[in-house]
Every structure is written in structure tokens, then in C-alpha cells.
Amino acid sequence: MAEFAQNLDPNNLVLIEAVLSFVVSPFEAPAYNLPIFLFGIYAQENSESTQALRLFTGMLVGSIVFDIIWMIRHSQNWFIKLLSIVILIFKVPTFVAFGSALRQRGEQFAGLGVRGNDLSGPTVWSMPGGFTSLGGSRNGYEPVDGDRDIESQPRQTPSGPNITTTPAVPPPQSTAAGQGGYQTL
Incomplete structure (x- = not known):
């Protein structure tokens, strides 16, 4: 798979997809494909930063999902539908080629968690x-x-002008025999 990705030319793939998107743009076709591929041409040519390349790769993956939804919701002429399917199929190797180009530039899919x-x-x-x-x-x-243990700390009683402490009173002792452990007060 890695050898296949290295043999793909991202420049030619994105250029072919931009031309196909331009051809279908006057008809009932996804309007977002042409701007995405034009941005892909810019991202491929911009070697100063990989941010545009990462952004295009992410938009390309999102547009695959949008293409499927768009094709389900819209009926098209058979020729335009065929071209839209060709564009959709070309998006997969384009994603692989741009992913390989990102790795060659030292970038990874950090934004995607991969x-x-x-x-x-x-x-x-x-x-x-x-x-x-x-x-x-x-x-x-x-x-x-930190390292201090809560159980080993001495308990502190709040003190202040309105707080009074009362000494602990032992429980009353039962004096009557035979009460079965009940205490009378």
C-alpha cells in the first residue's frame, strides 16, 4: 500500500478532479467540489507550511461523506451522475497520495489522532x-x-466567638436490673 501511495502523483490527481468538478459545475452537481480541489492545488504547491495540506486532506475526507449524502438526496442526469461517481472514486487515491505527501514533509495526521x-x-x-x-x-x-495522608492529620475543631464547645457527656447508666439492655432517662 505504501508503494502504491508513493507512485501516485497528488498534483495530477487533484488537477484531474478540479477539471471534472469544473465540467459538472453548471449542472446539478455538488457545488463544494470545485472550491475544494482548487484549494487542493494551492495546498500542493504551498511548500512553506503543511497546515494547508492537512486542511485539504481533512476537507477531502469530509467531502466523501457529503458526496454520498448528496447523491442519495438528488437525482441527476446519467452522464453527470457518472462523472460525480468518478470524482468520488478519485477522492480515495487522492487522500492516500496527500497523506503520503504529508508524511514526506514530516507531518502526520495529528489533528485526526492518527x-x-x-x-x-x-x-x-x-x-x-x-x-x-x-x-x-x-x-x-x-x-x-501531595504525600501527606489525611487520616494521620489531627482533627481541628473550628473556633470563633460564636462557637461553644460542650464537654462530652457519658451515656446514662442503667440502674434497674432486668430491663434487657434498655436505658431509662
Whole structure:
């Protein structure tokens, strides 16, 4: 597959699709294909930045889905429909060729979450409360306050001018025998 992608010429593919989109543009055909392919010609020629190339590749994938929806919802002349299907079929090798061109320029599909053949990739995130996916103490849980243990801290009672503390009163002792553990007050 990699050899096939390297043999494709992205320039010729996008140029053919731009010409086909121009031919069908006066008829009932998707209006977004011509601007996308014109932008693809610009993205292929712009070697200063890969941002335009990534944007075109993403728009190309989205337009494949839109083409299918558009063809289901609209009836066309058989010749225009045939040309629209040819354009749709050409979009797949164009995507492969532009993806290969991105890799040759040192760029990957970072915006799509795909890094070459690695679909899962490293996880570098943490959840609130200190739980991390990278491990740590207590099966991945790290306390928010650092290493101090909450249970070992002495409890503090609030103090202030309106707060009064009462001494603890022991429960009343039962004096009557035979009450079965009930206490009277």
C-alpha cells in the first residue's frame, strides 16, 4: 500500500478532479467540489507550511461523506451522475497520495489522532483529583495535597466567638436490673 501511495502523483490527481468538478459545475452537481480541489492545488504547491495540506486532506475526507449524502438526496442526469461517481472514486487515491505527501514533509495526521500505524498512541493526560493514566502511588491515584495522608492529620475543631464547645457527656447508666439492655432517662 505504501508503494502504491508513493507512485501516485497528488498534483495530477487533484488537477484531474478540479477539471471534472469544473465540467459538472453548471449542472446539478455538488457545488463544494470545485472550491475544494482548487484549494487542493494551492495546498500542493504551498511548500512553506503543511497546515494547508492537512486542511485539504481533512476537507477531502469530509467531502466523501457529503458526496454520498448528496447523491442519495438528488437525482441527476446519467452522464453527470457518472462523472460525480468518478470524482468520488478519485477522492480515495487522492487522500492516500496527500497523506503520503504529508508524511514526506514530516507531518502526520495529528489533528485526526492518527500517528502512522499507531492508532492508540501514548496517553499523556490526567484527570482532576490526581488520578493519572501514567501510574503512580495507590494504583494510579495520587493525592491532591501531595504525600501527606489525611487520616494521620489531627482533627481541628473550628473556633470563633460564636462557637461553644460542650464537654462530652457519658451515656446514662442503667440502674434497674432486668430491663434487657434498655436505658431509662
